[in-house]
Amino acid sequence: MQKIIESTGISKKFGETEALKDISFSVNESEIFGFIGPDGAGKTTLFRIVATLLKPDKGEMKVLGMDCVTGFKELRKNIGYMPGRFSLYQDLTVEENLNFYATVFGTTVKENYDLIADIYSHIEPFKKRLTGKLSGGMKQKLALSCALIHKPKLLILDEPTTGVDAVSRSEFWTMLAKLRQHNITIIVSTPYMDEAMKCDRVALIQNGSVLSIATPQKIRDGFSSKLFMVKADEKFKLITTIRRYPQTMTAYPFGDSVHVTFTGDLIKESLIAFLDESGLKNVTVEETQAGIEDRFLELMQKPA
Amino acid sequence: MDNRVIIVKNLVKKFGNFIANDNLSFEVFKGEIFGFLGANGAGKTTAIRILSGLSSPTSGEVLVAGVDASKKPEAIKKQIGYMCQKFSLYEDLTVKENIMLYGGIYGMTKSLIKERTDDLLEKLNFREYGNKFIADLPLGLRQKLAFSVAVFHEPKIVFLDEPTGGVDPITRRQFWEMIYETAERGITVFVTTHYMDEAEYCDRISIMSEGRIVALDTPENLKKQYGADSVEEVFIKIARPN
Numbered sequence: 001m002q003k004i005i006e007s008t009g010i011s012k013k014f015g016e017t018e019a020l021k022d023i024s025f026s027v028n029e030s031e032i033f034g035f036i037g038p039d040g041a042g043k044t045t046l047f048r049i050v051a052t053l054l055k056p057d058k059g060e061m062k063v064l065g066m067d068c069v070t071g072f073k074e075l076r077k078n079i080g081y082m083p084g085r086f087s088l089y090q091d092l093t094v095e096e097n098l099n100f101y102a103t104v105f106g107t108t109v110k111e112n113y114d115l116i117a118d119i120y121s122h123i124e125p126f127k128k129r130l131t132g133k134l135s136g137g138m139k140q141k142l143a144l145s146c147a148l149i150h151k152p153k154l155l156i157l158d159e160p161t162t163g164v165d166a167v168s169r170s171e172f173w174t175m176l177a178k179l180r181q182h183n184i185t186i187i188v189s190t191p192y193m194d195e196a197m198k199c200d201r202v203a204l205i206q207n208g209s210v211l212s213i214a215t216p217q218k219i220r221d222g223f224s225s226k227l228f229m230v231k232a233d234e235k236f237k238l239i240t241t242i243r244r245y246p247q248t249m250t251a252y253p254f255g256d257s258v259h260v261t262f263t264g265d266l267i268k269e270s271l272i273a274f275l276d277e278s279g280l281k282n283v284t285v286e287e288t289q290a291g292i293e294d295r296f297l298e299l300m301q302k303p304a
Numbered sequence: 305m306d307n308r309v310i311i312v313k314n315l316v317k318k319f320g321n322f323i324a325n326d327n328l329s330f331e332v333f334k335g336e337i338f339g340f341l342g343a344n345g346a347g348k349t350t351a352i353r354i355l356s357g358l359s360s361p362t363s364g365e366v367l368v369a370g371v372d373a374s375k376k377p378e379a380i381k382k383q384i385g386y387m388c389q390k391f392s393l394y395e396d397l398t399v400k401e402n403i404m405l406y407g408g409i410y411g412m413t414k415s416l417i418k419e420r421t422d423d424l425l426e427k428l429n430f431r432e433y434g435n436k437f438i439a440d441l442p443l444g445l446r447q448k449l450a451f452s453v454a455v456f457h458e459p460k461i462v463f464l465d466e467p468t469g470g471v472d473p474i475t476r477r478q479f480w481e482m483i484y485e486t487a488e489r490g491i492t493v494f495v496t497t498h499y500m501d502e503a504e505y506c507d508r509i510s511i512m513s514e515g516r517i518v519a520l521d522t523p524e525n526l527k528k529q530y531g532a533d534s535v536e537e538v539f540i541k542i543a544r545p546n
Contacts, residue, residue, distance in 0.1 A: 037472075038443070038470055038471055038472035038473075038475075039443055039470035039471065040442075040443050041472075135344050135345055136344050137344060162469075162470075163498065164344070164498065165342075165343040165344045165498050165543070166343075166498060166499075166500050166536055166539045166540060166543070167343055167539070167540055167543055167544050168343075168344070169498075170536075170540055191469065191470040191471075192499060192501075193473065193501075194501055194536070206472060234488075235484055236481070236484035236485055236487070236488045237488075239481060239484070252477040253477055253480045253481060253484065253505065254477075255501065255504030255505055255523070256504055256505070256522075256523055256524060293473050296473050297473045297474060297477070300472065300473065300474055301474075
């Protein structure tokens, strides 16, 4: 099967800053491939290279079998790019924005309407409204419609869900899943670890390097020790106390609990007795499955 | 002793015919980490502007750190701190200059600012960064400093807007520990966020929809009540009426 993206040893510097260091990965057809990492990890730089807007210093980026540097003219007809900052003209109406993008790519809204129908139908009632007056969730749907209107084979979405509320985010991921039926391949970036589970495969990225590439489940399974979820009434005291327990390796706040790993086998009763003695109330200790964020933390701490 | 830091009773805020806040009532306690959630356009920003003295209620009672928001909004500003993820520090000022600026704005004396600056830099392990420009600091350090500056004048309440969005998981954890420590010192932490995993860290959360508060409880109780595994699920069930 043809690879939609093949990245080999891509590096990029801005002055002294190494934004990308030797990045290699490949993306299969109809895959939703996520790049998960914090601000400043290099996600946007990488996506700009894939979108043919930036040249790498080293390495080779092939998209749809074409080289991103030499084949950019042909490639641009076949990719849809939704940058992190909204790409829409605020002083055009919804309908005008969509028509504009269709015209630029030499097509019409009518011709590819079936592709965007699901998404655009949410905002079509407001098609005469100025784009600047739309809510964040509606702008996001319009930007996605505009990126799709020329029926690209590859869709590049740079942090599409940043600043959007949880309901709209959830709808957005449902829309992406449906695009698979149209044989569209999607690469998507996000700083939010919980969104990794919505992707077929993900790359964890930090400081310009890839930490791991696998299915979300395999990344979680990669966590190397048993993980425990410990709760008590006073969270701050719980963290500082549990770090003094001799067997504790790592202890981090995690939602309403503390995630802890231990050396050797944990004897729950002794830990609970230790915490009780320190005056903590309502202590519970349970084994739990590591999430993407737990594994990310673990990979960050490995010496390079 | 009354340990209520924020008291809101029947707060209504109208813009023309539009009711942005429709009869809100809630209380927040000393040293509590309180999450204030809602979909885009639910009325959160309007409420926070009133709580921080930037706008007045149309009717109802709002007491922030004992100050009446309709009568003395200016007096509220001295009692609160504010930090948002996108902007808090001036990038072309140094670490010390930023601290000096914010301390001055909140009416602290020069000698107190100087004394606490040394303590703060020491505590953050920041001494070597004192004369560096913010623009040259890594994101994680900026975030910690922004929070420390927001509570530098020892406010009664600190408002945080998506405090840990976009930071790496290690910094994020360290940041929540700073928040826990601050709350333990008795400062109330008022968090607004779109990210429900941030809500999981709060002691109690409220969820707004169409100008009203539709849920208010601990994350654990809300999850039980709605049979959900996460606050995100709870939110999706109730934050939008349709």
